[in-house]
Amino acid sequence: xxxxALARAIHIAASxxxxxxxxxxxxxxxxxxxxxxRVDRFQPRFKDSWGxxxxxxxxxxxxSAVVWFGVVAASISGAATLLEVDAGTLQTVLLETQFGHLWxxxxxxxxxxxxxxxxxxxELIIAxxxxxxxxxxxxxxxxxxxxxxxxxxxxxxxxxxLIAAALWPGGLVPLLVLLLGQYRxxxxxxxxxxxxxxxxxxxxxxxxxGLLVATGLLNTYFIVGSPGALLTTDYGRLLLLKLALFxxxxxxxxxxxxVLKPRLSRAVMVESQTAASVAPPVQSLxxxxxxxxxLAAAVVFVIGFLGSTPPPxx
Amino acid sequence: MNTKHLIIxxxxxxxxxxxxxAHAFLDHAEPKVGSxxxxxxxxxxxxxxxxxxxxFSKLQVFDAMGTELDSKDTKVNGNIMTVSLPKLAAGKYRxxxxxxxxxxxxxxxxxxxxxx
Numbered sequence: 001x002x003x004x005a006l007a008r009a010i011h012i013a014a015s016x017x018x019x020x021x022x023x024x025x026x027x028x029x030x031x032x033x034x035x036x037x038r039v040d041r042f043q044p045r046f047k048d049s050w051g052x053x054x055x056x057x058x059x060x061x062x063x064s065a066v067v068w069f070g071v072v073a074a075s076i077s078g079a080a081t082l083l084e085v086d087a088g089t090l091q092t093v094l095l096e097t098q099f100g101h102l103w104x105x106x107x108x109x110x111x112x113x114x115x116x117x118x119x120x121x122x123e124l125i126i127a128x129x130x131x132x133x134x135x136x137x138x139x140x141x142x143x144x145x146x147x148x149x150x151x152x153x154x155x156x157x158x159x160x161x162l163i164a165a166a167l168w169p170g171g172l173v174p175l176l177v178l179l180l181g182q183y184r185x186x187x188x189x190x191x192x193x194x195x196x197x198x199x200x201x202x203x204x205x206x207x208x209x210g211l212l213v214a215t216g217l218l219n220t221y222f223i224v225g226s227p228g229a230l231l232t233t234d235y236g237r238l239l240l241l242k243l244a245l246f247x248x249x250x251x252x253x254x255x256x257x258x259v260l261k262p263r264l265s266r267a268v269m270v271e272s273q274t275a276a277s278v279a280p281p282v283q284s285l286x287x288x289x290x291x292x293x294x295l296a297a298a299v300v301f302v303i304g305f306l307g308s309t310p311p312p313x314x
Numbered sequence: 315m316n317t318k319h320l321i322i323x324x325x326x327x328x329x330x331x332x333x334x335x336a337h338a339f340l341d342h343a344e345p346k347v348g349s350x351x352x353x354x355x356x357x358x359x360x361x362x363x364x365x366x367x368x369x370f371s372k373l374q375v376f377d378a379m380g381t382e383l384d385s386k387d388t389k390v391n392g393n394i395m396t397v398s399l400p401k402l403a404a405g406k407y408r409x410x411x412x413x414x415x416x417x418x419x420x421x422x423x424x425x426x427x428x429x430x
Contacts, residue, residue: 072418076370096369098416140417308419 007068009304014060019134020170022127157218168208169296242302249295338364338415345427354402370414373397
């Protein structure tokens with residue numbers, strides 16, 4: 001169970017990060033950067049960091065997919081270790097199960113994405129592939145197994161939820177990288193640029209909370225049992241742990257939105273401000289976003305274990 | 315943050331929770347779990363709480379001595395699993411189900427029925 005939970009958590013986290021990186025570039029960075037004439041002054045450094053991060057996320061998705069497949073095959077066949085899984089079982093899992101079919105599609109998309117990334121193809125196509133990889137996780141989970149007359153609604157809800165996770169928690173990492181790379185060299189243009197990025201990301205986060213509420217309601221309708229079971233079952237207690245982590249995350253997000261972002265905007269608006277006087281609000285923001293990112297990773301870690309624990313409704 | 319805001323945040327957090335994979339369990343069966351019937355059924359059918367993987371799911375019927383009596387022809391359609399039976403004599407029978415749901419989790423269980 002531990003390996004299954006870990007492999008699953010790492011694969012989900014890497015998939016969210018991969019999609020989040022491209023979403024951040026296309027939805028947050030590109031529109032803001034297009035408004036600046038001197039983009040080349042601060043873009044290359046971020047581009048290098050972003051490229052390394054994309055490579056790490058991509059390779060982690062691929063490696064964790066292989067490990068996850070092996071662990072699932074062992075679990076399905078009742079083998080005690082990966083070494084006990086024979087080729088026939090692997091073939092059956094790959095060719096005759098929903099998990100195997102989706103896994104093959106996911107790995108195919110991931111390999112294609114890697115080639116396109118290497119060739120420097122159009123970012124929108126790569127972004128769509130990264131979201132396809134992420135979305136396919138929905139049908140591999142509970143949504144794909146639900147017996148309901150609702151058709152594809154549970155899967156659609158779960159896909160929406162995963163997309164929302166890529167846009168907000170997934171976007172925290174590139175935001176953090178950008179902030180870390182920029183706040184030391186703060187000329188007026190860079191300050192305004194950073195403040196605009198933060199403003200746009202905050203706006204996106206607010207929209208994403210709406211999407212999370214809508215898709216979460218849908219998930220709740222189809223899956224969640226009685227609230228009382230939260231305290232009396234392992235699943236419920238794990239859920240409460242995840243809830244506590246998420247409450248902290250929201251608190252930090254609110255702190256960024258209502259305190260740090262206005263503070264940064266005020267500092268940037270004063271033309272005469274020196275880099276030294278602008279740095280503190282940016283540093284506070286870096287610390288807060290780093291903490292938020294850490295909490296998001298912890299939430300995904302708990303999701304890995306939730307996936308191996310029967311929910312209270314059963 | 316006042317109480318009202320805290321309640322809103324907690325509610326949103328509960329909604330945000332992505333409840334992941336579950337496990338397939340028995341919803342109901344025919345013959346019914348623990349039932350007593352008067353004629354040998356042509357088959358046993360179980361309805362599970364999740365859709366199943368046919369390649370890794372099976373249904374078996376044993377007599378009181380532990381001898382398997384079903385036709386070993388388990389059929390799976392979505393969340394419904396069926397195995398056919400020869401004509402059974404009066405007695406107590408145990409149905410054993412071992413399944414893998416499409417979310418890849420294994421579960422198993424048993425229930426009895428009696429023919430009078």
